[in-house]
Amino acid sequence: MGNKNLTFDGLYGENEISLVRGTIHIEPIQLILEKNNLEVMPHFHKNLFQIFYIEEGQIQLHYNNQIIDIGAQTYFTIPKNIVHGITSEKNINGWVLSITDFGLEKTLKLDADIFFNIEEIHIATIDFENPLYVNFYQTYYKCIKEYNDNLHARELALEYLTGMLLIRLFRIHNNDDTLILKENSIYKIIYRRFKTLIKENNSFKHSVEFYAKQLSISPSHLTRICRKVANETPKKIIALYFINEAKVLLTKVDYSISDVAFKLGFDDPSYFTRLFKQTTNYTPRSFRKKVGL
Secondary structure, three states: OOOOOOEEEEOOOOOOOEEEOOEEEEEEHEEOOOOOOOOEEEEOOOOOOEEEEEEEEEEEEOOEEEEEEEEOOOOEEEEEEOEEEEEEEOOOOOEEEEEEEHHHHHHHHOOHHHHHHOOOOOEEEEOOOOOHHHHHHHHHHHHHHHHOOEEEEEEOOOOOOOHHHHHHHHHHHHOOEEEEEOOOOOHHHHHHHHHHHHHHHHHOOOHHHHHHHHHHHOOHHHHHHHHHHHOOHHHHHHHHHHHHHHHHOOOOOOOOHHHHHHOOOOOEEEEEEHHHHHOOOHHHHHHHHOOOO
16 A cells, blocks of 8 residues: 555545535445545545444555454544545445534534544444444434435435434443544644634634644644644634634524624625635535525
């Protein structure tokens, strides 16, 4: 397996992804593997949390210079910004369920415990005698069915099911032993604190220098940390947070675009619109149309 790490806005090899209400995408894993000759090279996603489930066959997860064999009836999670690769045998069946940052923020309402939990890789074989695993398994397949059936009010149903799936996942990880692969680092601790400060202050008015002072480090040190952990600058991380917050607020019909901009600390709604388009390729107005408003 090659050493060059790639990043994609969509699934492996793709820079676009078809999402239901900007939240979720589900695809058979065998399609992705077959398109890539059964070898998905090391890569990461900046904006996707993924839950894989292997129904039949076996794959090899390549992570941090390790090769982990994952067999049938096993799920594993891949957080954003985690470099990983996958190789497989031919007879493989399973699914990849991808949830965007926007979907996580909207569904979990910034629940700190659950967000911390999904920043780690978890691997577990389904224990069909354990109600926690059974609930997760059933909800996972309800998501797949709802996604593929394309029935009326599909978007609302998938938002609800996505939230339930993440809660069921959290309960397993909080109450049972799963294999956890971590990248422990003081950089990650500072990075998480930086993101918490962004949420706590909740205003785009604050600069990188402001957050560096709160963390008792220099702006250049904060930049090094962010590049190391997230491969982004602090300024871009701040912008992404507020654009994701804007996406949530834009789904509320009682807010005008100017209301959203001012609520998030933008002094100039036109600058907010330019930043939103630069980040998402949509204007706030066209984003509202995209999500059905």
